[in-house]
Amino acid sequence: MTLSFHDQVIGILPKLRVQALALTRNRAAAEDLVQDAVCNALSAQNSFAPGTNFAAWMHRILRNRFISDLRKKRDTTDIDDMPASFLATNAPHEDRIVLKDLDAALARLPDDQREALVLGVIEGMSYQELADVAGCAVGTAKSRVFRARRQLEIWMTGEEHVGNDRLKAQAVTLRRKLSRKEGQNASKAI
């Protein structure tokens, strides 16, 4: 049984909310964005070709709406955007602090990276699906997820030096190999 256009819209609403929150970082703004995107989709439903990727079409509409609204919006990330239920739970104090830090770090990421990371992790979208949503190449989608993850790791763990240390270790190994080879060549020449 194929779902009607309207059933598909209703079915995808939870995912649109996740995408909207990832983009706006504000729950009220996310609700508004979802509603606006649904209005746009309903008025443009004739342009949707049945049998094609509805989810990508819908996520793209929301994304385009967000971009067109972006200039009018102000940066509204604040602590009120944390899930109310989480703050009200018995979660340990340290966990709540760390979660706030993660929330703040997410807010610092570029919108496209945050969107790609959240849709990839929460909705389990493939790189191809992320590329379809963002209208970019698959490689670009991969790179956005990778950069977002790496940046968060640096901010959350302070381990920016890890990569440098690895490079230094590799450089030392290469230098050793080179000097060993030079030594061998010198002894052959003798």
Added chain:
Amino acid sequence: MGFRSPEDVEETERAWACQMMTYADDVTFPSGRVRRYHQMDKTMNKKPTKKPETTSDQAFDLWLKRGLHQLFDDVANEPIPEELLKLIEDDRGE
């Protein structure tokens, strides 16, 4: 010959095998252990794996996944506002 730990023996045998495998089907290590050609064949034909993730990478990924779910599952699971559903249903009726 001084004391050699099992790791030292293993390392020596690996180096020995690398030298020998071009020339012989089976390799007999100085320690007396024999490694059959098909065992090496199996090892050599293994598809090259991607760079292994370190434990800290995996731990961070797991932590990040949990954190994102805590931040976003809530909003995904909230009931859909009635007015939004009405908007969609009204359009369906047209």
